[in-house]
Amino acid sequence: MRVLVVEDERRLALALQHGLTAEGFTVDTAHDGPSGLAKAMDHAYDVVVLDIMLPGLNGYRVCSRLRASGSDVGILMLTAKDGEWDEAEALDTGADDYLSKPFSFVVLVARLRALARRIGSRAPRRTVLGDLVVDSAARTCTRAGTAVALTPREFAILDHLARRAGEAVSKREILDAVWDDGPDSDPNTVEVHVSALRRKIDSPFGRAAVQTVRGTGYRLAADGG
Amino acid sequence: MRVLVVEDERRLALALQHGLTAEGFTVDTAHDGPSGLAKAMDHAYDVVVLDIMLPGLNGYRVCSRLRASGSDVGILMLTAKDGEWDEAEALDTGADDYLSKPFSFVVLVARLRALARRIGSRAPRRTVLGDLVVDSAARTCTRAGTAVALTPREFAILDHLARRAGEAVSKREILDAVWDDGPDSDPNTVEVHVSALRRKIDSPFGRAAVQTVRGTGYRLAADGG
DNA sequence: GGCGTTGCTGAAGATCGGCTGAAGACCGGG
DNA sequence: CCCGGTCTTCAGCCGATCTTCAGCAACGCC
Numbered sequence: 001m002r003v004l005v006v007e008d009e010r011r012l013a014l015a016l017q018h019g020l021t022a023e024g025f026t027v028d029t030a031h032d033g034p035s036g037l038a039k040a041m042d043h044a045y046d047v048v049v050l051d052i053m054l055p056g057l058n059g060y061r062v063c064s065r066l067r068a069s070g071s072d073v074g075i076l077m078l079t080a081k082d083g084e085w086d087e088a089e090a091l092d093t094g095a096d097d098y099l100s101k102p103f104s105f106v107v108l109v110a111r112l113r114a115l116a117r118r119i120g121s122r123a124p125r126r127t128v129l130g131d132l133v134v135d136s137a138a139r140t141c142t143r144a145g146t147a148v149a150l151t152p153r154e155f156a157i158l159d160h161l162a163r164r165a166g167e168a169v170s171k172r173e174i175l176d177a178v179w180d181d182g183p184d185s186d187p188n189t190v191e192v193h194v195s196a197l198r199r200k201i202d203s204p205f206g207r208a209a210v211q212t213v214r215g216t217g218y219r220l221a222a223d224g225g
Numbered sequence: 226m227r228v229l230v231v232e233d234e235r236r237l238a239l240a241l242q243h244g245l246t247a248e249g250f251t252v253d254t255a256h257d258g259p260s261g262l263a264k265a266m267d268h269a270y271d272v273v274v275l276d277i278m279l280p281g282l283n284g285y286r287v288c289s290r291l292r293a294s295g296s297d298v299g300i301l302m303l304t305a306k307d308g309e310w311d312e313a314e315a316l317d318t319g320a321d322d323y324l325s326k327p328f329s330f331v332v333l334v335a336r337l338r339a340l341a342r343r344i345g346s347r348a349p350r351r352t353v354l355g356d357l358v359v360d361s362a363a364r365t366c367t368r369a370g371t372a373v374a375l376t377p378r379e380f381a382i383l384d385h386l387a388r389r390a391g392e393a394v395s396k397r398e399i400l401d402a403v404w405d406d407g408p409d410s411d412p413n414t415v416e417v418h419v420s421a422l423r424r425k426i427d428s429p430f431g432r433a434a435v436q437t438v439r440g441t442g443y444r445l446a447a448d449g450g
Numbered sequence: 451g452g453c454g455t456t457g458c459t460g461a462a463g464a465t466c467g468g469c470t471g472a473a474g475a476c477c478g479g480g
Numbered sequence: 481c482c483c484g485g486t487c488t489t490c491a492g493c494c495g496a497t498c499t500t501c502a503g504c505a506a507c508g509c510c
Contacts, residue, residue: 113289114318139393139438151497152440152467188457189499195459214456214507376486414488416468439467439496 001116002026002043006036006062007051007078016049016108023109033057040066040073046116047074049108050095060093067094074115078103127162130224132201132209134162143201143224153178154197157190158220161210166222168213194218226341227251227268231261231287232276232303241274241333248334258282263405265291265298266385271341272299274333275320285318292319294402296388299340303328352387355449357426357434359387368426378403379422382415383445386435391447393438419443 003025007013010031017027028043030036033056040048040062048066052059063075077098097115099108127134131144136159141148150158156178161169171187179185198210202225209225210218228250232238235256242252253268255261258281265273265287273291277284288300302323322340324333352359356369361384366373375383381403386394396412404410423435427450434450435443 110285110318113285137392138444139441153498186500188501191457192459192499195457212457378487411489413468413490417470417488420469437468 001047001112002028002045003112004028004030004036004040004043004045004048006030006033006040006048006054006059008032008054009051019105020109020112025112031055033059033062037062037065041071045073047076047112049076049078049112051078053080063095064093076108076111076115127165129162129165129209129220129222131203132224134158136162141201143203148200150197150200153193154200157193158197158201158210161218161220165220168216168219170217172217174217190217226272226337227253227270228337229253229255229261229265229268229270229273231255231258231265231273231279231284233257233279234276241330244330245334245337250337256280258284258287260405262287262290263401266294266296266402270298272301272337274301274303274337276303278305288320289318294398301333301336301340352390354387354390354434354445354447356428357449359383361387366426368428373425375422375425378418379425382418383422383426383435386443386445390445393441393444395442397442399442415442 001024003020005013005016005020005027007016007029008031013029013031017029020027028039028045030039033054035056036048036050036054037057050059050062054062057065059077063077066073066075075095075097077095078101079098080101097111099111126136133142135141139155139159141150141155141158157174160174160177171190174190175181175185175187179189194210198208201209203209207221207225209221211221213219228245230238230241230245230252232241232254233256238254238256242254245252253264253270255264258279260281261273261275261279262282275284275287279287282290284302288302291298291300300320300322302320303326304323305326322336324336351361358367360366364380364384366375366380366383382399385399385402396415399415400406400410400412404414419435423433426434428434432446432450434446436446438444
């Protein structure tokens, strides 16, 4: 699980990074508001641990900006017990949970896992695009109610495109997501599979579901074609 | 009522087993986190009594993994009063109730009964998929009203698939849920048992109940095939 | 229109993943 | 101890799937 710790006290940030890594988390750190916000928006974290007192941009504002940008990452706020900062306010700005300083490390880990579980269960498992439905959990795809048989690679590509429906996705990103090869894999492989995929899911009427974005990659039409 | 006691102190575990058996419960025990988790997933218990301090995998983690796997078994956590382990955390990770050590045996029994009552009214013990019925509590399976005799392994696999009916389930997950081997167990074992299972439950008409999801694992058809 | 670049696609061979029958180990009951 | 049922391992088979390659098509720029 990927965690971002935004904490300006370097010693605490480092301690958290080590401790959480030992617990099996993948941990990144940031030491001020703006860089924390930037990292949170750049990378797909599962949870952000967010201190409130931060240089540049305080935790409340980082939190509300993240939410304003449409992120639904889990946010756990660290509040100083005595300060003027209020736990209720943390939840108001869009945090999922809070913890008062000083806190026990064990409690933090438990809360993180609880949060991750809640987050995980709210991730959408089906993507509906017009009459095209991609069900990630069942690993099935239907067009106008009819099941479409896809090979593992085809489904993996479609699934990845569906998670970013309407966005252009590069072939390199698809290669990284679907294959675990090194960086010297052949984009033509993607082309071949996309070609097969199209034959199966493109409706004979309508436009193409998988659109070519020349020079970049592909985009799954937000309305399914 | 079926109870699993996960407790590393053998003397306490044994005492609980005897005492609860005398009270009319059916009791199983496990002495560490991983085997406790495996047993809890393998068998259809009504309640799991879960110590927090456990070798291998602590109680919080057993609890959250159980919940993550979709189990809705009743969970009663045993917390040490003085430690940094917190009752609130127990509830956060998905436990239904907790009891601080040391506790009175009478109180434990009372809590167990109360919990069992609450759980009983919410836990689906039967999964109905078309004319295929899987009864987790009775550990029986019927096809179109006719009982189907299954071996323990076959039933455990079917039960696990039924709990996630319609979803693709990986062989690894099945191995983890049904066997308590390490991570180097052989997926072919699953294949062999699934093959046997199919011979018994696939209706000669209709589609396959247990569908192969190539590259992933299996899926139990939501309509039973 | 010409040209270089980028993407598409059919074919072929290699590879992979899954199924199954058989053999022997294992286990619990009699 | 023997027996029947169950489980695991193994190896062969088969079809599905993947990759590679080469030629062709489409595009955008000049």
